[in-house]
Amino acid sequence: MLTERISEALREATVALGAGSARFRLDRPRDTSHGDLATNVAMALAGRLGRPPREIAGDLKARLTGIEGVERIEIAGPGFLNFFLEAGAVGGTVQAILGRGVRYGRNEDGGGQRVMVEFVSANPTGPLHLGHGRQAALGDAIASLLEWSGWTVHREFYFNDAGGQIRRLSVSVRARYLQLLGHDVAVPEDGYQGEYVSEIAAALIEKDGRRYEDDDGDIALEAMRRYAVALLRSEQERDLAAFNVRFDEYYPETRLYSEGLVSSTISKLRETGLTYREDGALWLRTSAFGDQKDRVMVKSDGSPTYFLPDVAYHMTKWERGFHDVINVQGSDHHSTVDRVRAGLQALDRPSGYPEYVLHQMVTVEHGGEEVRFSKRAGSYTTLADLVAEVGADVARYFFLMRRPEAHLTFDLDLALDQSDRNPVYKVQYAHARLCRLFKLADERGWVADHDTLMNADTSLLTDPSEREVVKQLAEFPALLRRAAAGRAPHLVCDYLEKTAGMVNSWYQTSHPTRNPELSTLVEDPGLRAARLGLAGAARIVLDNGLTVLGLAAPERMVRDD
RNA sequence: GUCCCCGUAGCUCAGAUGGAUAGAGCGACUGCCUCCUAAGCAGUAGGCCCCAGGUUCGAGUCCUGGCGGGGACGCCA
Numbered sequence: 001m002l003t004e005r006i007s008e009a010l011r012e013a014t015v016a017l018g019a020g021s022a023r024f025r026l027d028r029p030r031d032t033s034h035g036d037l038a039t040n041v042a043m044a045l046a047g048r049l050g051r052p053p054r055e056i057a058g059d060l061k062a063r064l065t066g067i068e069g070v071e072r073i074e075i076a077g078p079g080f081l082n083f084f085l086e087a088g089a090v091g092g093t094v095q096a097i098l099g100r101g102v103r104y105g106r107n108e109d110g111g112g113q114r115v116m117v118e119f120v121s122a123n124p125t126g127p128l129h130l131g132h133g134r135q136a137a138l139g140d141a142i143a144s145l146l147e148w149s150g151w152t153v154h155r156e157f158y159f160n161d162a163g164g165q166i167r168r169l170s171v172s173v174r175a176r177y178l179q180l181l182g183h184d185v186a187v188p189e190d191g192y193q194g195e196y197v198s199e200i201a202a203a204l205i206e207k208d209g210r211r212y213e214d215d216d217g218d219i220a221l222e223a224m225r226r227y228a229v230a231l232l233r234s235e236q237e238r239d240l241a242a243f244n245v246r247f248d249e250y251y252p253e254t255r256l257y258s259e260g261l262v263s264s265t266i267s268k269l270r271e272t273g274l275t276y277r278e279d280g281a282l283w284l285r286t287s288a289f290g291d292q293k294d295r296v297m298v299k300s301d302g303s304p305t306y307f308l309p310d311v312a313y314h315m316t317k318w319e320r321g322f323h324d325v326i327n328v329q330g331s332d333h334h335s336t337v338d339r340v341r342a343g344l345q346a347l348d349r350p351s352g353y354p355e356y357v358l359h360q361m362v363t364v365e366h367g368g369e370e371v372r373f374s375k376r377a378g379s380y381t382t383l384a385d386l387v388a389e390v391g392a393d394v395a396r397y398f399f400l401m402r403r404p405e406a407h408l409t410f411d412l413d414l415a416l417d418q419s420d421r422n423p424v425y426k427v428q429y430a431h432a433r434l435c436r437l438f439k440l441a442d443e444r445g446w447v448a449d450h451d452t453l454m455n456a457d458t459s460l461l462t463d464p465s466e467r468e469v470v471k472q473l474a475e476f477p478a479l480l481r482r483a484a485a486g487r488a489p490h491l492v493c494d495y496l497e498k499t500a501g502m503v504n505s506w507y508q509t510s511h512p513t514r515n516p517e518l519s520t521l522v523e524d525p526g527l528r529a530a531r532l533g534l535a536g537a538a539r540i541v542l543d544n545g546l547t548v549l550g551l552a553a554p555e556r557m558v559r560d561d
Numbered sequence: 562g563u564c565c566c567c568g569u570a571g572c573u574c575a576g577a578u579g580g581a582u583a584g585a586g587c588g589a590c591u592g593c594c595u596c597c598u599a600a601g602c603a604g605u606a607g608g609c610c611c612c613a614g615g616u617u618c619g620a621g622u623c624c625u626g627g628c629g630g631g632g633a634c635g636c637c638a
Binding site (some may be wrong): 023024025027029030031034038040041043044046047052061067076077078080123125160163164165172207279280281283292293295296297298299300301303305306322330331332333334335336338358361365368401402403404405406407409411413416417419420422423425426428429432433436438439440441466477478485488490491493494497498501504505507508509510511513514516519520521537556557 | 563564565566567573574576577579595597598599602603617630631632633634635636638
């Protein structure tokens with residue numbers, strides 16, 4: 001498109017000036033008097049060429065003649081080059097967007113390579129909470145952004161179905177089981193106290209009766225474990241489905257053991273000579289790879305720490321062909337990053353493997369007060385409760401609209417608000433409004449199909465309110481590219497809100513009440529087609545943006561009340 | 562004590578490899594529906610970008626040192 005043509009011309013011009021290739025920006029200035037596009041390239045080159053920026057800008061301008069679609073170039077401020085585009089050039093992007101349709105915004109940066117995104121990875125010890133929700137939304141959106149950037153994405157969910165936490169769960173279930181059968185037993189202090197544990201016990205009684213009443217041994221406990229894990233897994237599955245998140249693969253920790261990957265990892269680490277025995281435990285010299293201290297792999301009681309299966313697990317990712325792996329985790333797992341990477345480096349994997357996106361925690365506020373409204377989980381708010389309360393789209397969007405590394409305050413009042421104060425509805429409503437234009441055109445018997453729009457004379461889009469929208473739409477592909485590279489879905493939220501705002505503004509200024517001459521559904525077929533083309537292009541961008549984030553793009557909005 | 566993240570409008574937060582006059586939403590105030598959905602739009606008010614140095618043509622952005630908040634520092638996960 002036009003931006004690429006100007007970029008290319010700028011590169012050629014800098015080479016011609018003897019400056020070689022330079023890094024510079026070419027973007028849309030805030031102030032429209034600074035043109036449609038502006039570049040800082042002259043200032044960026046000033047140091048290297050040892051000449052004043054405005055002088056360099058003058059030389060560049062002299063070489064930048066005859067770029068198709070550029071009306072004129074001005075030198076401004078300390079040495080900016082401001083490009084003013086012809087009306088037809090701006091309109092041309094409308095056709096480009098309409099032509100690409102559902103593919104508008106996609107790029108091939110990934111070249112079809114495989115990448116794994118591991119996220120949620122909740123242990124089956126309870127219902128999913130809000131932290132998992134943020135992670136589900138984040139992981140899925142990052143995965144989606146990578147798909148839009150040409151990667152082949154694998155979504156994976158890892159879970160510990162063995163080990164200390166699961167044992168505590170099993171013991172807790174047994175305690176509730178016995179309580180329900182009339183025994184005076186307490187749930188251990190380090191056990192799971194939530195009501196859902198009693199629900200599991202009750203379900204188990206319904207299924208197997210009093211079978212485990214007199215068995216305080218491992219057989220009963222193993223039955224409890226299997227039953228509880230299966231039940232909680234399927235419950236998590238149901239909650240994720242309600243949240244519109246799906247995975248390609250679920251990887252249980254027990255598989256690492258049953259396939260011998262943990263023991264083979266121990267052998268391989270021993271072969272490196274980086275292990276040693278101390279205090280009866282087996283240690284790995286992770287400090288040799290930047291970890292703050294060495295770590296225990298096998299405890300003095302002979303059982304492995306979590307660290308070891310974690311290394312084994314990441315080796316399987318590599319061996320399954322995933323050399324690009326992104327782990328989305330809560331920042332409370334921060335301390336494991338260096339240690340796992342160190343373990344993998346000991347086995348000759350690259351130092352940055354895997355990549356981590358760590359996110360901060362979530363709190364919910366209602367009426368300015370922090371709330372916890374879980375009835376079942378006891379100590380935290382569940383994802384299922386939140387989704388039932390505000391809907392999947394709103395929940396997803398709110399989880400995504402802040403940078404991962406920033407703490408997230410979930411404003412329940414705003415989430416429940418169905419007006420445009422709620423950013424989700426603002427974006428969805430802007431989309432619905434554009435769809436409505438087409439429906440009305442249809443009702444009036446006006447043809448507004450793809451060919452009509454593609455053949456419209458978009459140079460008729462001369463009003464500033466129209467041109468501003470088009471320029472905003474033109475930035476969508478670069479925005480997606482930046483969001484994917486930065487693993488930053490919140491940039492898409494920002495962009496969509498801004499775009500929706502501009503669409504609404506355009507829609508209002510061109511409202512028949514206010515400016516009949518700017519109205520979209522005018523009698524003049526040429527003008528109408530051009531404006532519907534703009535509406536169609538904007539609709540595509542909002543639709544594609546919402547789709548990337550995993551949200552619906554409704555054609556109609558229906559209010560609850 | 563060490564490491565990581567955060568500090569921007571009254572509140573919640575954006576600010577791409579350093580660029581022109583620092584933005585949005587909420588809240589406050591003022592206007593705008595005979596007409597394509599007002600679930601909207603236009604406008605006003607609101608800022609020592611935590612502090613102090615440094616780097617340079619230029620710093621909210623980069624560096625150093627403080628201050629404040631959160632998290633992590635286990636033979637827990």
